[in-house]
Amino acid sequence: MxxxxxxxxxxxxxxxxxxxxxxxxxxxxxxxxxxxxxxxxxxxxxxxxxxxxxxxxxxxxxxxxxxxxxxxxxxxxxxxxxxxxxxxxxxxxxxxxxxxxxxxxxxxxxxxxxxxxxxxxxxxxxxxxxxxxxxxxxxYQSTNDVYPTALRIAVIPLLRLLSDELSSLQESLQEKERQFADVLRLGRTQLMDALPILAGQSFGAYAKAVARDRWRLYKAEERLREINLGGTAVGTGMNAPLKYAYAVTEELREMTGLGLCRSDFPMDATQNMDVFVETSGLLKAAAVNLLKISGDFRLLGSGPQGGIGEYMLPAVQVGSSIMPGKVNPVIAEMAGSTSMRVIANDTAVTLAAASGQLELNAFTPLIAEALLESLELLSRAVPLFKERCVVGLTLDTARCGENLDRSGVMAAAAAAYLGYDTAAELASEATATGLPLEQVVRQRGLMTEEQIEAALHPLEVTKPGIPGSGRMV
CATH class of the missing domain: 1.10.275.10 (Fumarase/aspartase (N-terminal domain))
Incomplete structure (x- = not known):
């Protein structure tokens, strides 16, 4: 009762x-x-x-x-x-x-x-x-000017935080680029052996992708600073004196320190949610890069004995309740699953923004929930990934060398001297016999020792130009 x-x-x-x-x-x-x-x-x-x-x-x-x-x-x-x-x-x-x-x-x-x-x-x-x-x-307010204004105020600090976290991740990846600048490993395309690369080069590529994410998010803030406060129900400003509209914008700018400004056309900011779609799309792009990087880490660290085993990810917790000694790449998995959620949230934001009708979008609460969740997820996941995975990542240089030596990838370098078809035959023979490609070339007498030494060295393939052309007299 x-x-x-x-x-x-x-x-x-x-x-x-x-x-x-x-x-x-x-x-x-x-x-x-x-x-x-x-x-x-x-x-x-x-x-x-x-x-x-x-x-x-x-x-x-x-x-x-x-x-x-x-x-x-x-x-x-x-x-x-x-x-x-x-x-x-x-x-x-x-x-x-x-x-x-x-x-x-x-x-x-x-x-x-x-x-x-x-x-x-x-x-x-x-x-x-x-x-x-x-x-x-x-x-002098309406939900229709208060809510979009408040959402911008909630988003901007998180956007700045995430941009800073991505900058820090970029720096950590660049440090790995320097750390592994002299380590050769087998590059792969479509999961198949391709060409030798320097391990540091792959981290440099990751850093470039993250740098783009950081810069894009930083620039998105410009459009989020425009608010429609004072526009009331449909953006015309009915029932809100202009002196109030300008004064409240100024007051809110001082309170938040966010550089807010009154939209020169409040009706636009009342009915159109594309600025949030843009922001969400940039978060999706960042999530895609994070998913790709974390997936690469998991793949190259797989095994370690039954897989590729070239990357050694930090062990942060026991991996199995039934298999003693098993350690899983859980931080990379966390980064991946977080990224998937952000990508899904972007779909929700897109559909909600596109479903607005005439002078108002009825689905703004969904946009707010999905966008703020994505920002918070990435703002927490990125530093965890950096601190508990990237910073402590090491390479098994012996395994890198072993995988490179067993491949026939140096055939690409030989092709510049022997032609594609002959190089393809050499690659097949090297794979079948398990011999290094240069040994097969040497046995067949197809290239001089000077040419073999100059052109078939893996370091030569990591540079622009014809392998060995700068080393031969």
Whole structure:
């Protein structure tokens, strides 16, 4: 049996609903809680806190401009500070997956701030005569300008963090490029023996890919700084004075330090979500590179006896509950699975953005959830991959040399002197007999010793030009 004394009754245009007496949220949040009981987790905390920052900036401006009493504005600001400190986190209860373009999340924030402000002014939660969630906290705002603005504020710091983490990963890969600059290993294409390469060269290629990811993400911030706050419902700015719109943008820029600016066409930022698709796509590109690199590490470290066994990845934990001594490449696997999730999230962002209709996108909450998750996943996975896999990675140089010697890949160098068909025959013979290619060439007397020494040395194949041409008189 429900104890009615532990609830308060609130009213909206649909009727009445019971709200727990100690709840800082109100009737709109209660209805949304029941309507969207989907994932069991609330909207992303970074998004909620960004929305609280928007409310704080709006309250300060409205108080200064005299559109709400100064005492109410100050109570709202202080209540926002309490929420930003995490004091009321348990009262963010609207599910991350919701209809309504984020209105329920906006109202969850409005009600929490209002009830905390009421409490600060000595009133009782739910007595909205003192501080009203819409008339005071949401004054001159709409979900449709608050939500996209807050999402940008939530995304930009994570984008900067990830860019820094990718820069650090790039440096670690470049260090491996230097460390393994003189180690020859067998290059492979389509998983088959190809040409000799320097192990450092492959790490240099990885570093270049990561550098592109870092730079692309850094540049994406420029378009995220444009906000539509003050545009209200459809971007026309109805019910929001221009002096408020410019002042609240300036205030929010100072509060966040993010270089925000008011869009010169707020309707664009209200209805079009392509900037988030762009950002998500760049995260996908970074995830693709991370998946490729981590996959290469796993493949080249496979075995170690029954596989390729050229890379030795750091052992970070026991690998099996039934096979003693087995150690698995779990950090590379973690990086791979994280990348797969980011790639999947990009599909969600793409579909959600494309499904917007006319003057608003109803699926912005899905965009926010997927994008923020991808940013956090990569921001955590990249440094773990760097610290627990890349930094401690070593090479089995003997195995590298053995695999290279057993291959017939030097036939490509011989082709420049003997022709493709003859070189192909030599490669087949070397593979069949297990002899080094230069020994087969020597036995057949097809090249002079000087030519063999100059052209069939693996280091020669790692450079531009005809192998050995610079070494022969």
């Amino acid at each position: 429900v104890d009615e004394s532990s609830f308060r009754m609130e009213k909206d245009s649909l009727g009445h609903a019971s709200v727990p007496k100690d709840a800082y949220y109100g009737i709109h949040t209660v209805r949304a809680r029941d309507n969207f009981a989907v994932s069991g987790r609330p909207a992303h905390r970074r998004l909620m806190q960004a929305m609280v920052l928007v409310k704080k900036a709006a309250a300060k401006v409205n108080g200064e401009q005299g559109t709400i009493p100064e005492s109410v504005a100050e109570a709202i600001e202080r209540s926002c500070d309490d929420i930003l400190k995490g004091m009321l986190d348990d009262h963010f209860i609207v599910d991350a997956y919701q209809g309504g373009a984020g209105t329920s999340t906006n109202m969850n924030v409005n009600e929490m701030i209002a009830n905390r402000a009421i409490e600060r002014l000595g009133g009782t939660k739910g007595d909205y005569r003192l501080v009203h969630p819409i008339d005071h906290v949401n004054l």
